[in-house]
Amino acid sequence: MSEKNEPTPSVQQKLAELAELIAWFQGSTFKLEESLEKFKKAEALADEIEKELTKLKNDIKVVAKKFDAVE
Numbered sequence: 001m002s003e004k005n006e007p008t009p010s011v012q013q014k015l016a017e018l019a020e021l022i023a024w025f026q027g028s029t030f031k032l033e034e035s036l037e038k039f040k041k042a043e044a045l046a047d048e049i050e051k052e053l054t055k056l057k058n059d060i061k062v063v064a065k066k067f068d069a070v071e
Contacts, residue, residue, distance in 0.1 A: 018045045
């Protein structure tokens with residue numbers, strides 16, 4: 001099945017996944033052999049979250065300007 005058919009995870013879902021990865025690093029199941037792969041995944045998720053939050057922040061600014069112009 002293609003990934004294009006799957007819905008894009010929300011920011012909340014990505015944050016939850018990132019939290020799980022962070023918990024893994026802090027937990028008793030931590031294995032050095034797996035750490036680089038999980039670190040890269042966590043880093044990519046953090047980058048995606050940051051980009052999405054920046055976009056949302058900019059969208060909010062645009063909406064706020066429209067409301068200010070109406071007043």
